[in-house]
Structures are given as C-alpha cells and as structure tokens.
Amino acid sequence: MGTRPLLNRRLDGLGTTIFAEMSALATATGSINLGQGFPDTDGPREIAQAAADAVLSGRGNQYPPGPGIPELRTAVAEHQQRFYGLTYDPDTEVLVTAGATEAIAAALLALLEPGDEVIAFEPFYDSYAACIAMAGATRVPLTLRRPTFRPDLDELRSLITPRTRLLLINTPHNPTGLVLTPAELATIAELAVEHDLLVIADEVYEHLVFSGAHHPIAALPGMRERTVSISSAGKTFSFTGWKVGWVTAAAPLVAAVRTAKQYLTYVSAGPFQYAVAEALRLPDSYFETFRTDLARKRDLLSDGLTAAGFEVFRPQGTYFITTDITPLGEKDGLEFCRSLPERCGVVAIPNVVFYDNTDAGRSLIRFTFCKRDDVLSEAVARLRQL
Numbered sequence: 001m002g003t004r005p006l007l008n009r010r011l012d013g014l015g016t017t018i019f020a021e022m023s024a025l026a027t028a029t030g031s032i033n034l035g036q037g038f039p040d041t042d043g044p045r046e047i048a049q050a051a052a053d054a055v056l057s058g059r060g061n062q063y064p065p066g067p068g069i070p071e072l073r074t075a076v077a078e079h080q081q082r083f084y085g086l087t088y089d090p091d092t093e094v095l096v097t098a099g100a101t102e103a104i105a106a107a108l109l110a111l112l113e114p115g116d117e118v119i120a121f122e123p124f125y126d127s128y129a130a131c132i133a134m135a136g137a138t139r140v141p142l143t144l145r146r147p148t149f150r151p152d153l154d155e156l157r158s159l160i161t162p163r164t165r166l167l168l169i170n171t172p173h174n175p176t177g178l179v180l181t182p183a184e185l186a187t188i189a190e191l192a193v194e195h196d197l198l199v200i201a202d203e204v205y206e207h208l209v210f211s212g213a214h215h216p217i218a219a220l221p222g223m224r225e226r227t228v229s230i231s232s233a234g235k236t237f238s239f240t241g242w243k244v245g246w247v248t249a250a251a252p253l254v255a256a257v258r259t260a261k262q263y264l265t266y267v268s269a270g271p272f273q274y275a276v277a278e279a280l281r282l283p284d285s286y287f288e289t290f291r292t293d294l295a296r297k298r299d300l301l302s303d304g305l306t307a308a309g310f311e312v313f314r315p316q317g318t319y320f321i322t323t324d325i326t327p328l329g330e331k332d333g334l335e336f337c338r339s340l341p342e343r344c345g346v347v348a349i350p351n352v353v354f355y356d357n358t359d360a361g362r363s364l365i366r367f368t369f370c371k372r373d374d375v376l377s378e379a380v381a382r383l384r385q386l
C-alpha cells in the first residue's frame, strides 16, 4: 500500500472518539459507566409504543421524505413557538436529521469554505473538531476557564478576523454545564451582526436548565437570518439510540444544510420520526418532571463527588458535571480516567480531549448523572474509596 497514510490529513489525530474508548473499557471491566451521556432508563412508554406502532403499521418503513416527515416538521415548528415564541415554516424552515450529530456535520459542510475560521467554545463537543476539519476549515477556540467557565467576550471579539465565517455555540454547554445568560447571548449576537457572521447554536440540552432558562440566540435582533439552531430528541426524551435531530433556520440556511444532508444520509429513522412528533407535543408536565428529576440527580452526584474529594463545578444545565481531580493529588485526567475502572469500577471522561489548549483541561474530568439514583449512589460509594 506504499508509505502514504490511509487516513487523510484532515482527519489525522482524530482517532477513536473518547466515548467509544471509555464505553468499551466500562464493558470490559464491568464498571459503572458515568462516561457517555446516555440514560439507563428509556423515555416515556407511550412514545416507545408510538414507534412500535409506526413500524407495525408500516409508517416510515420505506424512505420517508428527505426533509423529514411533515408531521415531525410541524411538531418541531410548534415546539419552537410553544417554548420560545419563534415562528418557523415547517415546509421550508425545518429539517429533520440523523441526530444533532448529522445536523452539525451537514451545517458545517454546507456553510464553510476551506480556509474559513470557526470560533467555538472550548472544551468542544468532539464532533465539532472533526466536522470543521472535514469541511477543510480551521477551528479557533475560545477557552472557557474554570471555575465559572463563563466566556470572555472581549477575547471573543479579539478572535474575530476577516476569515471568521461562523460562531459555533453550545448552550447549555457540554461538558461544563454552562448556560449562557441573555446578556452574554446579546453580546455574541451583536458581534455576529457587526461582523456578518453565521451562528450555529447547538441546543440539544435546551430542556435541561436548572438555574435560569434556555434562551435561543435565534430570537435576538438580526439573528433569525444568520442562525442555524440544532436540537435532538435523544437528550430531551431519553431515546439517544433513535438518532432523530432537527435544524430550524431561515429558508436559505435550511436549503443549504439540506443540500449537504441529502448526500450524508438522505433520510433516517422513518418510524421514530412519528414517535418524536408525538413526544414534542407532550404536556408541560413531562418537561418539568424531566428537569426536576435530573436536578435531583445532579445534586446527588455533585454532593457525592464533593464528599469523595473532587472539586465540583455544579452545572447550571445539561446532565454532566465537570470536576477537578487536583484535590485528590492527581494531575492528569486522561491517565486518571484510564485507571479509574481498575481502581474502583467507575468510568468518567477526561475533559482534556475536548481542548486545543490542553493545559486548561488537563486535570478536569466529566461525570454524567443521567443514571438511576441507585447507580449514582453506588458510583459515589466506589469513588469514596479512592
């Protein structure tokens, strides 16, 4: 095969995702997996039943329409109106994707030229770096620094160059649990308008905000025509395996993203789309219970990790807790996470893999709390032996 590397230069260094590595380690060692963010309890039974009914009644078993089934596009538009007062046309301004992951990939592949710069909060969700690389663009990190992880918006201003095309924001933010305030969003929006930048807003944890509220940047002045908002059923309805996500944006942006999306998967998950359309119309009580349940779990795990000696950064949103291992006499999060299953039967994720400025994340590790209370309690008991 000659000497040329098989993996192309754009993907060099991206290797195996840390989630695959750590979940495999959890299985091999029989550890409690507080690494990858998937719930250990499925979402509402009636929604699972709706998916089964769709399969058995032959709805969505053959290629559904490319942009997604009309029922789901309408339900997404209604959801944006119901929760945020945002109006989108289900036919031209909503696109169904294979999870938020495909929405992110399609948006970046559609909107970027090689050489463009993308400013994204670091630590980054790992698919951002890979998709920016596949688009031939350059990522420019705005480092969120402990202990508050609030973005330095003067630094953001200083990072904008004539090559900047796009701001990629994520609120609530994985892995830090940061939720952007209306004032922060307003400043980011002003910068986007001033410099004529596009914005991709990854809002997959929109229904997991424990203090304050989620505010979509698309609602701010001048932002509707430049923002691609992305969300997903995986997190909100606890069906991460269904991989149903969506984009809402002005029609020209949706048309651009759809062009890339149609050659990535064309369509996906036909029967699940019917079920997710029902899920989006669940009563407010569903969303409230989901949030209060997770808030209780956050407190259970935060208190347990504090008692076990970690420095805990209590998240305002998402189902992740970032901690610092320095008080345990440890320095290297990657090494620590690789040894943790052997040492005490728990798996966590080292935040350093989400940084370009690795010094800012070296001693930070992330735990998820979307697990049963007894699992979280057992994990804490094990970690206290450290």
Ligand SMILES: Cc1ncc(COP(=O)(O)O)c(C=O)c1O
Pocket (backbone or CB within 6 Å): 037, 098, 099, 100, 101, 102, 125, 170, 174, 202, 204, 231, 232, 233, 234, 235, 240, 243, 244, 245
């Ligand atoms: C910030 C963020 N964006 C996107 C995704 C992917 O979502 P999906 O499973 O819908 O592709 C995740 C999943 O962990 C995430 O944390």
